[in-house]
Amino acid sequence: MKRIRVFAPASIANLGCGFDIMGLALDEVGDILEITLSEGDGLTIKNESGVPLPDDIEQNVITPVVRKFMEMTGNKAQVDVVIQKKIYPGSGIGSSSASSAAAAVGMNALYGEPLSEEDVVICAMEGENLASGGYHADNAAPAVMGGIVLIRGYEPLDIIKLPVPGDFYCSVIHPKLVVSTKEARSILPKKVPLHDAITQWGNVGGLVAGLCSGNIGLVGRSMRDTIAEPYRKDFIPGFDELREKVLATGALAMNIAGSGPSVFSLASRNDIAKKAGQVMNRHFDALGIPYESYVVKVSNKGTRLIA
Ligand code: HSE
Numbered sequence: 001m002k003r004i005r006v007f008a009p010a011s012i013a014n015l016g017c018g019f020d021i022m023g024l025a026l027d028e029v030g031d032i033l034e035i036t037l038s039e040g041d042g043l044t045i046k047n048e049s050g051v052p053l054p055d056d057i058e059q060n061v062i063t064p065v066v067r068k069f070m071e072m073t074g075n076k077a078q079v080d081v082v083i084q085k086k087i088y089p090g091s092g093i094g095s096s097s098a099s100s101a102a103a104a105v106g107m108n109a110l111y112g113e114p115l116s117e118e119d120v121v122i123c124a125m126e127g128e129n130l131a132s133g134g135y136h137a138d139n140a141a142p143a144v145m146g147g148i149v150l151i152r153g154y155e156p157l158d159i160i161k162l163p164v165p166g167d168f169y170c171s172v173i174h175p176k177l178v179v180s181t182k183e184a185r186s187i188l189p190k191k192v193p194l195h196d197a198i199t200q201w202g203n204v205g206g207l208v209a210g211l212c213s214g215n216i217g218l219v220g221r222s223m224r225d226t227i228a229e230p231y232r233k234d235f236i237p238g239f240d241e242l243r244e245k246v247l248a249t250g251a252l253a254m255n256i257a258g259s260g261p262s263v264f265s266l267a268s269r270n271d272i273a274k275k276a277g278q279v280m281n282r283h284f285d286a287l288g289i290p291y292e293s294y295v296v297k298v299s300n301k302g303t304r305l306i307a
Pocket of ligand 1: 013014019020021138181257258
């Protein structure tokens with residue numbers, strides 16, 4: 001019998017302009033799984049996290065990840081997973097990806113690392129597909145690998161880890177509004193006007209160049225989204241007004257975190273990140289909408305084994 005514990009970090013997808021192709025890993029916040037392998041052939045999942053999750057194993061993102069790992073490696077075993085810590089589902093900080101990444105990295109570790117890091121991300125994407133109805137890696141890749149990640153292409157998967165220039169802090173607020181990723185994806189148009197596409201790819205180029213050269217101002221002004229935000233921001237009351245107030249604190253950018261309803265801002269200083277966080281809290285206090293909020297550092301560390 002082999003047993004491990006694994007931590008997978010929360011993550012933020014899209015980073016404004018990088019819809020489905022960019023994401024970053026957060027420090028401290030994340031999921032913890034304990035995975036045990038023994039003789040036999042089956043899967044059990046026990047939720048000890050205190051966070052409500054579906055009882056049906058087919059609805060748990062861990063299930064397709066474990067199955068994909070077995071399929072890719074040709075292995076079989078009795079796998080018993082205990083979810084010990086869990087990010088709240090729908091929080092916008094990659095809740096399904098954290099469990100998926102923990103399961104994929106954990107299985108790979110238990111079998112002596114037969115899969116490359118990219119193949120581990122492919123396993124983790126199975127969980128994301130169950131949760132959102134799409135194979136995107138912008139939460140799964142940073143959750144597995146850490147840091148800031150660009151997915152240059154999906155066919156085949158081509159993931160590039162970008163430098164994190166110095167300390168970056170995210171202020172994240174999760175207003176208690178219900179927006180499912182499936183719904184937030186279904187409202188997006190299938191075609192994009194050329195003018196918007198030009199703006200978007202200019203910004204993606206600017207964001208990558210800003211990260212590689214350490215040009216913080218360029219990072220901030222590139223984090224704009226003409227593709228998804230115009231459709232999704234209506235889910236978040238007072239979004240434009242909130243952004244104005246957050247940017248006035250000196251934050252570099254403010255965007256929807258993944259598909260929302262969480263919102264995040266990026267700052268290169270902790271005191272600015274704290275101020276931006278207070279502005280966000282006041283905004284939702286005034287609207288009478290309950291929320292959870294955090295100020296967390298961007299982390300270069302991805303999913304890892306813990307004691
Ligand atoms: N890129 C995905 C989306 C992230 O925006 O739909 C989902 O968290």
